[in-house]
Amino acid sequence: MALAPSIIEAIAPVGVMIALSSTIGWVVTTWMKVKNGYPLENSWGKPVYPNGGGEAMERIRLISQENAQLRAELGSLKDRMAVLERIATDKPSMLAAEIDGLKTKQLN
Template sequence: MSSSIGLLIPLAAITVGPTAWAFNNWVRARHGYPIETKKGQLVSRDGDLSVNRQTELLKAENDKLHGQVSRLEERLAVLERIATDPAERVSREIDALR
């Protein structure tokens, strides 16, 4: 009995590490996280964009959305002014534009 336990201990020590690494990478891949090599280096996926490219795209989208928000704020300020100004003054300004 003790000889079989003595054999299982080194066998378990050898197999636990690689099994845990494989399971860890399987979970990471399944949930979209980057996969690591045995040395701990990240492996890039073929279909993924590089981090720099993703950052550039996000910056461009952020600039576009910032411009839209600025235009909407300007329009809202005009609408607030129209809503709070006296009706007579607004009608005079509209007539002046015609």
């Protein structure tokens, strides 16, 4: 049983559009993965990382250093905030006694 030529002529543009949109979607997806640093996949489904060269590795190193510095600064700010919260919420008499205790400790 052969298909009539009119049916083939009606289906062919739909098939071409599906193939074209699939190809464009694949290209755009691959471009976005490369642009944002996500790994590509080989034919076996294993990740393949694009070689960004030395520049990409240098940027990663600099960002990692900055991240470590910001984490250290955030830690010290958290400690300072805890002290300020304790000062604001403690009773004045307890605070005065603690300050006097530190003064006598410093003199010794």
